[in-house]
Structures are given as structure tokens and as C-alpha cells.
Amino acid sequence: MKPVLALVGRPNVGKSTLFNRLTGTRDAIVADFAGLTRDRHYGSGRAGPREFIVIDTGGFEPDAGSGIYQEMAKQTRQAVAEADVVVFVVDAREGLSAQDHDIANELRRLGKPCVLAANKAEGMKDAARLGEFYELGLGEVHPVSSAHGQGVRALVDLALDAL
Numbered sequence: 001m002k003p004v005l006a007l008v009g010r011p012n013v014g015k016s017t018l019f020n021r022l023t024g025t026r027d028a029i030v031a032d033f034a035g036l037t038r039d040r041h042y043g044s045g046r047a048g049p050r051e052f053i054v055i056d057t058g059g060f061e062p063d064a065g066s067g068i069y070q071e072m073a074k075q076t077r078q079a080v081a082e083a084d085v086v087v088f089v090v091d092a093r094e095g096l097s098a099q100d101h102d103i104a105n106e107l108r109r110l111g112k113p114c115v116l117a118a119n120k121a122e123g124m125k126d127a128a129r130l131g132e133f134y135e136l137g138l139g140e141v142h143p144v145s146s147a148h149g150q151g152v153r154a155l156v157d158l159a160l161d162a163l
């Protein structure tokens with residue numbers, strides 16, 4: 001069985017861009033609008049000899065009667081349940097947000113191995129910005145640029161090593 005990686009994080013942090021980078025496809029919808037990917041989305045990736053399945057999440061469109069936060073938590077739970085390891089994506093440019101804290105709490109509760117990726121970190125010299133994410137209490141913060149591919153291979157190797 002190939003290991004399954006789930007990409008989770010609030011809308012617009014670059015999960016679908018990372019999915020496309022990992023799977024070498026343009027399958028996931030990359031949006032300039034937060035939350036365009038409607039459903040979980042599956043693809044396959046390879047890091048050297050190691051193959052894996054990757055799940056993109058997104059959408060977070062609330063069902064009637066439930067709010068965006070409940071929907072985000074629900075989709076995160078579903079993807080995490082199917083995954084062997086979680087890649088939690090945050091936005092290095094925007095910094096830490098309340099939603100990041102909510103997701104971190106959910107991940108902690110679910111207890112799956114998790115790596116923390118600070119995306120959009122290309123050309124960033126301001127380490128203080130990245131330092132904020134240690135507050136999430138999920139350990140090491142890994143700067144990556146999904147758009148440019150920087151740090152992505154190292155991230156996947158770490159995620160697969162966490163299994």
C-alpha cells in the first residue's frame with residue numbers, strides 16, 4: 001500500500017498548488033479566490049523511488065445549518081482519517097491566523113503524524129515571520145514554495161520519514 005499524505009490548511013494557503021507540484025498535474029483547481037476546490041481530490045506522487053497518494057482538501061463550503069468553521073473541521077477530519085501523514089500548510093506571507101490555530105487543535109486531537117509547511121516562502125528573509133508558526137505547537141516549521149518548487153522534495157521526504 002502506498003502511503004497517503006493529506007494536505008490540510010485554511011483556504012488560499014496554496015494546498016492545491018502544492019498538490020499540483022506533488023502530482024505533476026494541473027488537476028487541482030488553483031484559485032485566486034479562497035476555497036474554490038470543492039471536494040477532496042486524490043492524486044499520485046513520487047519522491048525518488050517512493051510513491052505516495054496525496055489528498056487535496058478545500059472548499060469549506062458550509063452545509064445548510066453548519067458554519068464555515070464546522071465545515072473546515074469536518075473536511076480536515078475526513079482527509080486526516082484517510083491519511084497516514086498530514087502536511088499542514090500555512091501561509092508564510094500572511095503569518096499565523098486564528099484558523100491556523102483551530103486546525104492545529106483539530107490535528108492535535110486526531111493525533112496523526114504531521115509536518116508543518118510554511119508556504120509562499122520564496123525569497124523570504126524575515127525569519128521572524130516563520131517563527132510565529134512555532135506557537136502552533138506542532139514542532140519544526142518547514143519553509144516551502146509550492147509555486148516555485150523550493151523545499152517541496154525535502155518536505156515530502158520528511159513526511160514519508162515520519163511514518
Ligand code: GDP
Pocket residue numbers: 009010011012013014015016017018029030031032034035036037058119120121122144145146147148
Ligand atoms: P488553496 O486554497 O490552499 O488550495 O490555495 P491555492 O493553491 O488555490 O493557491 C492560492 C493562491 O496562492 C493562488 O493565487 C496561488 O497562485 C498562490 N500560491 C500558491 N503557492 C504559492 C507560493 O509558493 N508562492 C506564492 N507567492 N504564491 C503561491
Ligand code: MG
Pocket residue numbers: 015016017028029030031035036037057058059
Ligand atoms: Mg485548493
